[in-house]
Amino acid sequence: MTNIDPATLFFAAIFTNNILLTNFLGLCPYLSISRNLRSAFGLGAAVVFVMTFTAALNHLMYYQVLIPLKLDHLQYIIFIIIIAAFVQLVEMTVERYFPALYYILGIFLPLITVNCAILGASLFMVIREYTLIQSMAYGAGSGIGWMMAITAVGAIREKIQKSGMVPKGLEGPGITLLITGILSLAFMAFSGMIQIQ
C-alpha cells in the first residue's frame, strides 16, 4: 500500500507522470481529434469526467467483488465492461437532462470507451495499490493532464495550419508527433518535483 497524499498524487498525475506524455496512453484520439482547439477541449473535458468516476467504480468493483470472489484475473473484461456501461449511461443522462452540455460533449462520449488512457488509469491504480480516494485523485489528475496535453496540441496545430510552412510529408500525424516529443521534453522539467512510482 502506498501512502501518498491524494493531493500530491493529483498534481503528480498532471505534471510529472502525465499519462499521455510519459505513459503514451490515449494517443489514438489525441492524434485524430486534435485538429482544432474546440474539439480538443470538448474531448478532454469528457475524458476528465469519465476517468475520475470509472477509476472509482473499478476500484470498488476490484476490491469489493473480484478479490473476495478470487476472480481478479477477469479484471480486464470487467473493467472494460464497466467503462463501456458508464459511458453509455452518461451519454443517455446528459442527452436527456443537459442538452446544452450534450451539444459540446455528445459526439466525443462514444469515442471514450476505446480510449486507452481510461483503461490505463484503472490498471495503474490496481498495480500501484491505490486506495479509493487516491484512485479518484489519480483519475482526475490523469484526466486533467491528458486534457492539457490535447488542448495544447490542438492550439499549436491550429497555428501551424495557418502558417502553412510544414513540409508535405510531415503534415498531419508526423508534425503532431514531433510537437508531442517537444511537449514531453518540456514536461520532463517538472520531474523531480514530486515523485510517484
Add this chain to the structure above:
Amino acid sequence: MQKPPPANEIIKQGLWLENPVLKHTLGICSTLAVTNLLVNTLVMNIGLIFTLTLSCATVSILRNVTPMRIRMMVQTLIISSYVIIFDIVIKAYIPDISEALGPYVGLIITNCIIMGRCEAFARNNPPWPAFLDGLAVGAGFSLVLFAIAVVRELLGFGTLFGFMVMPEGFTPWTIMIMAPGAFFMLGIYVWIVRSFTMQFNK
C-alpha cells in the same frame, strides 16, 4: 456479399499499403511505451499478433450470428478473452517480462487496430482471409515498432537484445529511453515514409 480479396493482396495491404502505424497512426498507444527494449517489444508484438489474428478469426466465425446492435460489445469481449489468456501465459512462463510490461499487456484490449480490423474486415469476410488479414496487419505493425525499438535501445543503452554492441566509451543517449525519444522516432519514420510515397506516386 462481395468476394474476399486474394491472399497476396491482403498481405501487401497489411504490411505496407495500409500499414496501421505509418499510414493511419492507429493503435500505437499501448505498444509505443515498451519500445525502449527489444525484448519487451518482441513479447508485446507477439501478444498483439496473437490477439489480433485470433480475434479476427473469431469475430469472422461469429459474424452471422452476432446481432448488429451489440456487435461492438461482443468484439470487445472476444478481444479481452484472448488478452487474458496471453496475460496468464506470460505471467506463468516469463514473469520478469510480465512485470516489466505492467499494465501495457492489458491495454492491448483498447488497441484501436484490433477493433479496427474486426470492424473493417473480419465482420464481412470468412474466417481464413480474416485470420490472414490479422496476421499481415499485425506483422506490418510489429515491423515498425521493431524499427523504433532497435534505434531506441541501440542509442539509449548501447545494446541490442541486452548484448553490448556499441564500442567502449559510448555515451548512452538517455533521452532515447525516455518518452520524448519514442515520439521523435515515430514522427521521423512517419515523415520519411510519407515523403517517399508521395515521390513514388508522382
